Amino acid sequence: MPLALAEKSCTPCRGGMPPLTPEEAANYHGQAPDWELLDGAKRIERTYRFKNFREAFAFVERAAALAEAEGHHPEIRFGWGYAGISLHTKKIKGLHENDFIMATKLDRIAAESMQVTA
Numbered sequence: 001m002p003l004a005l006a007e008k009s010c011t012p013c014r015g016g017m018p019p020l021t022p023e024e025a026a027n028y029h030g031q032a033p034d035w036e037l038l039d040g041a042k043r044i045e046r047t048y049r050f051k052n053f054r055e056a057f058a059f060v061e062r063a064a065a066l067a068e069a070e071g072h073h074p075e076i077r078f079g080w081g082y083a084g085i086s087l088h089t090k091k092i093k094g095l096h097e098n099d100f101i102m103a104t105k106l107d108r109i110a111a112e113s114m115q116v117t118a
Contacts (some may be wrong), residue, residue, distance in 0.1 A: 019042065019092045056082055
């Protein structure tokens with residue numbers, strides 16, 4: 001059985017390689033089904049919902065720590081009761097396996113928090 005994406009670590013992407021094709025992205029999307037494939041499968045995005053600002057901020061802090069540990073940094077926006085994450089690999093102007101690794105790890109953090117309402 002292949003290793004689940006959430007069990008992998010991001011690998012440095014130096015550019016010069018093609019982004020995932022829409023078909024490849026769709027295959028990875030199966031492990032992160034709550035994320036939206038956007039911009040012709042060049043980006044993925046998800047919004048998490050929380051009970052209040054404090055819980056959203058706590059999630060963002062954990063997401064930031066994960067991003068530093070993995071060396072893969074998403075766009076994060078948040079406010080009262082929500083945190084939105086957008087992932088793509090800038091060096092290849094599209095999606096890489098790393099984006100889906102981060103997505104599944106962020107989903108795990110959100111599920112562990114028990115404060116996610118949707």
